């Protein structure tokens with residue numbers, strides 16, 4: 677498998693420099709990752725970029741992931757002294773907790789500022805994450821109706837604007853788009869399964885097959901429930917063909933429409949209708 681990696685190396689240095697510039701203006705980093713693939717959706721150099729700045733991990737799309745796995749990932753990050761909050765950016769679930777965590781993470785700094793006479797300074801934060809992880813959705817939800825830009829603030833680079841949100845949080849209006857990992861094959865697959873990378877790393881039929889092969893291990897009951905099929909003893913290809921028959925993905929002459937069924941399966945996974953699925957756990 678080869679992913680289209682040509683884009684990244686050329687842009688990585690520039691991207692990193694521009695993020696580092698923005699970072700110098702914020703008190704806190706909100707690192708968005710996808711709760712279904714927390715490892716694969718985490719940028720490899722995030723530690724080096726963020727350094728010692730307070731940071732909160734947002735396990736976004738938690739509504740699509742497996743509840744038990746969400747807890748395991750929270751525990752895992754807690755063991756590394758990083759707070760991870762479960763968020764659904766579409767509904768706003770978890771955002772109150774996020775705001776509270778942001779206040780706690782910056783409390784010392786705010787106290788120090790107050791001691792110097794700076795009162796009620798907003799908490800300035802920036803969102804970082806790979807493409808499609810939900811950065812814009814989160815910003816919109818945090819901003820609510822107050823989404824209008826607040827204009828330039830004196831002393832801050834003119835091109836950057838701040839968005840007021842609930843609580844004392846203010847967000848830099850441009851999130852930092854990090855590049856995804858692309859060295860490991862499983863990571864590439866996970867990113868493709870969830871739709872995070874649009875690059876055609878595999879044809880859609882093979883991708884769907886790899887997906888079935890993977891989820892049948894832990895989530896065969898969800899396939900049974902959704903598609904009313906038995907998976908016991910069937911190969912991934914046979915499972916795909918069963919689903920195709922159940923769902924009418926058949927072309928004239930009674931043959932399986934592999935493209936159609938592959939799209940259907942991946943689409944239903946991405947929408948969460950197959951069920952709550954997490955594709956990787958901390959130990960792996």
Ligand SMILES: Nc1nc2c(ncn2[C@@H]2O[C@H](COP(=O)(O)OP(=O)(O)OP(=O)(O)O)[C@@H](O)[C@H]2O)c(=O)[nH]1
Pocket residue numbers: 736737738739740763764765766767805806807808809810811812813814853
């Ligand atoms: N179910 C669910 N879907 C979400 C959530 N957050 C975002 N989405 C969906 O994920 C997709 C990508 O969201 P965006 O907010 O555009 O992601 P982004 O990180 O801004 O993407 P880029 O601007 O391309 O880097 C959209 O279809 C959103 O509706 C979430 O918490 N739950």
Ligand SMILES: [Mg+2]
Pocket residue numbers: 811812813
């Ligand atoms: Mg966006």
